[in-house]
Amino acid sequence: MTSVQVFLALIAALFLAPMAVGVLTGVDRRITARLQSRLGPPILQPFYDIGKLLGKEPMLANHWLAFCSFLYLAGAVTSVVLFFLQADLLLIFFVQAVGSVFLVIGALTVPSPYSQIGAHRELLQIIAYEPLLILVIVGIFLATGSFKIEAVYAMEQPLLFKLPLLFLVLGIALTIKLRKSPFDISASHHAHQEIVRGVYTEYSGPYLAIVEIAHWFEIVLILCLLSLFWSTGVVGLVLLLGITYFVEILVDNTTSRMTWRWMLGTAWITGITFSLINLLWLYYG
Amino acid sequence: MNILSNFLQTSRIKSPWVLHFDCGSCNGCDIETLAVLTPVYDVERFGIINMGNPKHADVFLVTGTVNHRNKKVLKNLYDQMPQPRAVIAIGACGLSGGVFRDAPNVVGGVDKVIPVDVYVPGCPPKPEAIIDGVVKALELFAAKS
Numbered sequence: 524m525t526s527v528q529v530f531l532a533l534i535a536a537l538f539l540a541p542m543a544v545g546v547l548t549g550v551d552r553r554i555t556a557r558l559q560s561r562l563g564p565p566i567l568q569p570f571y572d573i574g575k576l577l578g579k580e581p582m583l584a585n586h587w588l589a590f591c592s593f594l595y596l597a598g599a600v601t602s603v604v605l606f607f608l609q610a611d612l613l614l615i616f617f618v619q620a621v622g623s624v625f626l627v628i629g630a631l632t633v634p635s636p637y638s639q640i641g642a643h644r645e646l647l648q649i650i651a652y653e654p655l656l657i658l659v660i661v662g663i664f665l666a667t668g669s670f671k672i673e674a675v676y677a678m679e680q681p682l683l684f685k686l687p688l689l690f691l692v693l694g695i696a697l698t699i700k701l702r703k704s705p706f707d708i709s710a711s712h713h714a715h716q717e718i719v720r721g722v723y724t725e726y727s728g729p730y731l732a733i734v735e736i737a738h739w740f741e742i743v744l745i746l747c748l749l750s751l752f753w754s755t756g757v758v759g760l761v762l763l764l765g766i767t768y769f770v771e772i773l774v775d776n777t778t779s780r781m782t783w784r785w786m787l788g789t790a791w792i793t794g795i796t797f798s799l800i801n802l803l804w805l806y807y808g
Numbered sequence: 809m810n811i812l813s814n815f816l817q818t819s820r821i822k823s824p825w826v827l828h829f830d831c832g833s834c835n836g837c838d839i840e841t842l843a844v845l846t847p848v849y850d851v852e853r854f855g856i857i858n859m860g861n862p863k864h865a866d867v868f869l870v871t872g873t874v875n876h877r878n879k880k881v882l883k884n885l886y887d888q889m890p891q892p893r894a895v896i897a898i899g900a901c902g903l904s905g906g907v908f909r910d911a912p913n914v915v916g917g918v919d920k921v922i923p924v925d926v927y928v929p930g931c932p933p934k935p936e937a938i939i940d941g942v943v944k945a946l947e948l949f950a951a952k953s
């Protein structure tokens with residue numbers, strides 16, 4: 524990459540992509556409201572929420588919380604920047620994993636029961652989706668022969684035709700990452716007043732804003748991974764992402780929250796079966 | 809800097825997250841307050857979300873009579889809310905103790921324990937009046953900043 528390209532990629536990774544996800548979450552809340560025959564908040568509502576949180580008084584139970592929220596953000600931002608610089612998929616995956624673990628560590632540093640239960644639930648979610656992500660990355664390796672993102676862009680056919688089942692597996696990981704039903708067992712978007720949102724309980728004011736921004740970056744990363752599946756044309760890519768996100772919203776509104784046992788079983792059994800079928804087919808086909 | 813502080817002020821007005829605490833009594837005000845959060849009134853279109861966590865909330869809705877048993881809880885919840893915050897007392901009970909004011913265990917209105925910014929009268933107040941109260945509290949935010 525030339526230095527101009529690197530500069531453009533940095534701008535896109537640090538500003539444009541999270542802004543786009545902010546608008547996307549606004550649209551998400553709006554569509555969700557329409558599905559429940561409500562009007563819903565303005566599209567820019569997520570930005571208002573973040574702005575308000577940043578302007579509030581910082582109130583901390585201990586200083587580890589602030590430290591962990593910054594590291595969570597740093598992990599998420601680094602993984603997105605690495606993606607836009609077309610780095611190694613495995614490296615991106617591990618940076619992302621380290622970042623999301625710091626959200627849990629922050630919640631675990633406070634002895635409040637809500638925070639502890641939330642942290643454990645979040646850990647279970649991480650256990651549920653990390654193997655799926657790694658299987659998807661292995662699938663991309665088998666299809667392209669490299670862990671580099673450039674190798675995907677060098678392909679003539681979209682990856683989707685070679686890895687249709689792995690796309691579904693990534694969809695499961697996306698549902699968990701987006702904190703949507705039926706996998707919203709920690710920090711659900713709709714359960715603000717329940718113990719479910721425990722992992723966020725102790726973060727408040729500006730630190731909650733930082734955690735939210737980091738979550739936007741994580742969504743950017745997963746959407747980027749999804750976009751790899753149609754890297755040959757912009758129209759197809761936008762269509763694929765749009766349809767996938769709309770299906771996520773539909774699933775979110777038509778299912779209810781399940782227990783963590785169910786989540787772990789479903790995510791692993793369907794995810795690993797689909798991946799295995801797809802990988803075997805790639806290997807022998 | 810001006811744009812930034814303007815944005816902060818607008819977002820403060822546009823995104824009031826509420827915490828609701830019922831101090832007891834007949835539950836009428838409690839139910840009306842929850843009714844405001846249903847799709848019929850759809851307060852999410854004003855950015856209002858029921859938080860249930862004092863550390864995330866901006867507006868504190870208090871219903872019912874304060875008594876000697878729950879005044880500590882009320883004070884504790886109030887102390888955990890980061891600034892800027894606003895307190896709204898709802899219903900005759902929240903304002904003065906209402907019909908229960910002569911009972912031996914009753915302290916009286918919410919303002920006997922924590923400072924109240926907006927009073928919403930009624931027994932129970934209409935959901936529209938409660939929404940009005942929140943809007944008043946937001947004007948207060950605007951004046952403060």
Ligand code: SF4
Pocket residue numbers: 832833834835836837838871872873898899900901902906907930931932933
């Ligand atoms: S003000 Fe009236 S409706 Fe509200 S709690 Fe008191 S008695 Fe019940």
